[in-house]
Amino acid sequence: MLRELAARIDEVRTRWEEESGRVSSLEELEEVRIRYLGRKGLLTGLFAVLRELPPAERAEAGRLLNELREEVQRGIERLRAELEAAAEAERLRREAYDLTLPGIWRGVGKLHPLTQVRLEIERIFMEMGFDVATGPEVETDYYNFEALNIPPDHPARDEWDSFYIDEGLLLRTHTSPVQIRVMKSRKPPVRVICPGRCYRRDTPDATHFPVFHQVELLWVERGLTMAHLKWIIEEFVRQFFGPGYEMRFSADFFPFTEPSAQVHIRREGGPWLEIMGAGMVDPAVFREVGYDPEEVTGFAFGLGIERMAMLKYGIDDIRLFFQNDVRFLGQF
Ligand code: PHE
DSSP states (O other): OHHHHHHHHHHHHHHHHHHHHHOOSHHHHHHHHHHHHSTTOHHHHHHHHHTTSOHHHHHHHHHHHHHHHHHHHHHHHHHHHHHHHHHHHHHHHHHOOOTTSOOOOOOOOOOOHHHHHHHHHHHHHHHTTOEEOOOOSEEEHHHHTGGGTOOTTOTHHHHHOOOEEETTEEEOSSSHHHHHHHHHHSOSOEEEEEEEEEEOOOOOOSSOOSEEEEEEEEEEETTOOHHHHHHHHHHHHHHHHOSSEEEEEEEEEETTEEEEEEEEEEETTSOOEEEEEEEEEOHHHHHHHTOOTTTOEEEEEEEEHHHHHHHHHTOOOGGGGGSOOHHHHTTO
16 A cells, blocks of 8 residues: 555656746746645645545655645745746846936927017016906907097008908007006006017018017006106116117107107117007096096006017027927027
8 A cells, every 4th residue: 555655655756856847937937836735636636635645655655745745835836936036037138127228318398589578578567567468350340440539430441461360350550459458347546567479561671570479568547747757667677688788769659658659679779679659648548448548547557578579589580489399499
């Protein structure tokens, strides 16, 4: 009996040695483990036979069986350690970074120079206590012209004739209509700036483009004079440009301001560039929005953002802003 069992033990050992030698993955190892040590495994089967042996033979048979079981258990542990180490080495190899590879270059975008300049203008005036208001780019004839004291047959319309969407609707030619919208919705005192895009039927050249940007300013309360207007503009120009610039006021005409002025700026020695129209709000405009011109006075200006940027950065052609060439845009 013992001899018979010993022979079967040897058989299982031979088979184990052969099968364990072929194991090449942790999954296969687990299958092998179950085949030998599992509940219905080969070794478990032999332990069942052990119980049927005569007591005198059981000790020796038990020793032989335990020897084989330990061999199998050690073998499984060893294989598991080897396979896990190999898997880890493979993972590290796969995840390794080649630190000598050059990186992937991704261009980082930045704000358009006109946006940068607009934000800077807004910052300066907000620090002076103005808030920012906006209005629609598609505007009615009433807000763009009529309410600004420009009746249908007024010659000032020629200069501002624009892109009409239909009879009474056009792309606004300036940001001044936002003045009207603000005054109609607020009581004085009013202190706002209104940045935005404008459109004119202009032929493009170095200083004109049919699409451009303005910042409108409006200050209404009791007792404002031309001196306040001049001070605000001087202070703004000083903050925006710093030293090395000259400013020039001269008389102009706008139907919605009286008196009216235009302001030119130049870099010392450079050519003069008109940057804004300005003036004291015309009493007719106050009456139109329901303000009493005997009670309040005010002033306004409309500033060209492109021209501010051109003067600040020494850009000599307005068309560059709209060509979207990153070699140009990337410089600001
Ligand atoms: N709206 C005028 C223009 O576009 C500028 C302006 C604004 C003039 C406010 C006076 C007061 O030319």
